[in-house]
Amino acid sequence: MPHRVLKKKTGAGRGRKQTARRAQAAGGKTSRRAAFLPDAALLQTLLDHIPDCHIFIKDRESRFLVTNAFHLRSLGASGIKDVVGKTDFDFFPAEFARRYYDDEQEIMRTGRPLVDREEAMPAPGGGMRWLLTTKTPLFDARGKTIGLVGISRDITPRKMTEDELRRHKEHLEEIVAAKTAELEAANDKLKRENEERRRAEEHWHAEHSRLSAIMDHLPSCHIFIKDRQSRFMATNAAHLRLLGLADPSAVLGKTDFDLFPPEIARSFFESEQEMMRTGRPILNLVEKCVYPDGSVRHMLTNKIPLRDRDGSITGLVGMSMDITDRVSAELAVREERNMLRTLIDALPQWIYLKDTKSRFILANRRCAERMLLKSPDELIGKTDFDFTSPESARQYAEEEAAILATGLPVTGRRDAYKTAEGEEVILEISKLPLRDSSGNIIGILGFNEEVTERCRQQEAIRASNEMLRSVLNSITVRVFWKDRNSVYLGCNASFAKARGLDSPEDVVGKTDFDL
Incomplete structure (x- = not known):
């Protein structure tokens, strides 16, 4: 689904765009990155802990704005600053960079995503890698394309396995065709042909042994082959261990109904039969599996139909990877974010985050309520100019600009404030610079506490003492x-x-x- 970045078109918004363009002309990589992705520190941490995925975000001119650590290594870059603001022309040969650029510009011109394309990419150390790539356009509130997000997974091992299987299949077909022609040519050559058949069988077994050895030496990949009725014909050692078995013969001829609970086995069987009926492979499917030892695992599965020389589907080859730890980590991150959201919404203070343009990127419920808003989301992308007097808003903007420039916080400053309800209150304001993992200031963290009653009590005590x-x-x-x-x-x-x-x-x- 295309992503949309919500922005409100205001006079102040046009001014900020002009400021952003001037900063871009001066090489302001940090400002461009922060303006595009307000919560960069949190998102960067999440992206850097997603394994085996190249993830990046580009602007309208195909310049990198965000990328994760895995993608940085594939580009041969040492840090995010070596990538932001650059294009594929800075990292790849011209013919590859041009192809990537043309594809991305077509996506942003038409608004149609590019999904699951297999494409070659030069590796930093030499050679080529194969990637399964999806690129999706990003839109603003008016439906205008402002960039794209890309996700690529390295499928080089799969391509190599497919090529190896294809070469073995073609080689065996050539042998069978040659032997068949010899048998039809002359009966007097039967003895020699029988000898040739014996040699061919030995060769086939040797090839099968080599393929089995390759499969068994892929410890993190569970590989299996099934026939047209979804019965196991072959499996590697890693898959056997996952099933709690030691002998390959214990699984041959069986189906998932012999190994898994009925509801899980039924889902496997129906999806495989549908694939063999249509010929469409199952790619990057996340499945929840209950294994014989009672463990529940999440698997990333790919299943590809096997065909005979006539193109008829005779079975399938399946490959799955255990991603339970990754799924658990993603769930933990979501739970942590929910707990943080619950915590700040329960606090009586006004809590908010702003980007380097003093635009709200997060606020708690108390802050929204005092501004007569139904939800904190209504604050996102707006500034104090949208909620308070120009004089107060200008004072806050100048104060926050000084914090961004010097890194010095403002603590305990008291200020009179008129709420959206017209109530005069006294706020005790504290603002701190928000930094990313590299120590760069990327925004403002603010705490406003209403101290009107406390000030009245202090004044009453002072008057009484006097x-x-x-x-x-x-x-x-x-x-x-x-x-x-x-x-x-x-x-x-x-x-x-x-x-x-x-x-x-x-x-x-x-x-x-x-x-």
Whole structure:
């Protein structure tokens, strides 16, 4: 599904676009990246922990904005700064870069994604790699294409396996054809032909042994072959271990109904029969499997139909990888984000994140409620100019610009604020610079606490103390008060005058030995 980036078209928005274009002309890679993807630090961490996937985001001119660590290595780059703002022409030979560029421009021109294309890519150390690539356009709120997101998976081992199987199949077909022609040519050559058949069978067994050895030395890949009725014909050692078996003969001729719960076996069987009926392979399917030992695993499965020399489907070859740890990690990340969201929504303070253009990228429920918004999502992409007076908004923008420039936080600053309901409140404002994993400032983290009642109480206490002091100073009785160590804490005017002091404050901290 195409992704959309929501933005509100305002006068301030046009100004920010002009500022972003000037920053881009000056080589401002960080600003371009932060403006396109506000929560870059969080997203970068997530992308860098997705294994075996090349993930990247490009702008309208096919320049890299975001990429993960796995993709960085494939480009031969040491860090994200070596990639942002560059294009494929900076990393690949011209003929490859041109093909990638033309494909991407066609995607952004038509708005149609490119899905599961197998394409070659030069490897940094030499040679070629095969990738299964999907590129999807990104749209803004008006449906205008602003870039694309790409995901590629390395399928070189699969291509090599397919080529190897094809070569063996063609070789065997050539042998069978040659032997058949010899048998039809002359009966007097039967003895020699029988000898040739014996040699061909030996050759086939040798080839089968070599293929089995290759399959058994792929410990992280579970490989199996089934016939037209989904019965196992062959399997590798890794798949046997997953099934809790040691002898390959224990699985030959059996089906998934002999190894898995009925509902799981039924889903495997129906999908395989559908594939063999239509000829369409099953690619990158994530399956939840319950194995004989009771363990529940998530598998990434690919199944490809096997065909005979006439093109008829005779079975399938399946390859699956255990991605349980990856699925668990993704679930943990989602749960952690949900807990963080619940936590900040439960706090009474206004909590918000802003990008380097002072646009809201996250806010809690309290912040939205005080601005008379139904959801914190309504704040996203907007600035203080959309909610408060121009003078206050300008003050906040200048304050945040100083934080971004110097890295120095603002803590405990009090400011009068008029809410969207028209209520006058006093806010205690703290703002901190938000940094990415490299220490670069990518935004602002803000905390606003309503301290109106606290300020009123403090003012009442101050007024009460002042009144008490006036009363004490107006009487002729000499009044003083001390702490437990007989040190003066204060006195009235009569006492100060009697002791020859200029004011009651002069007695503070003294003892009778001083007077």
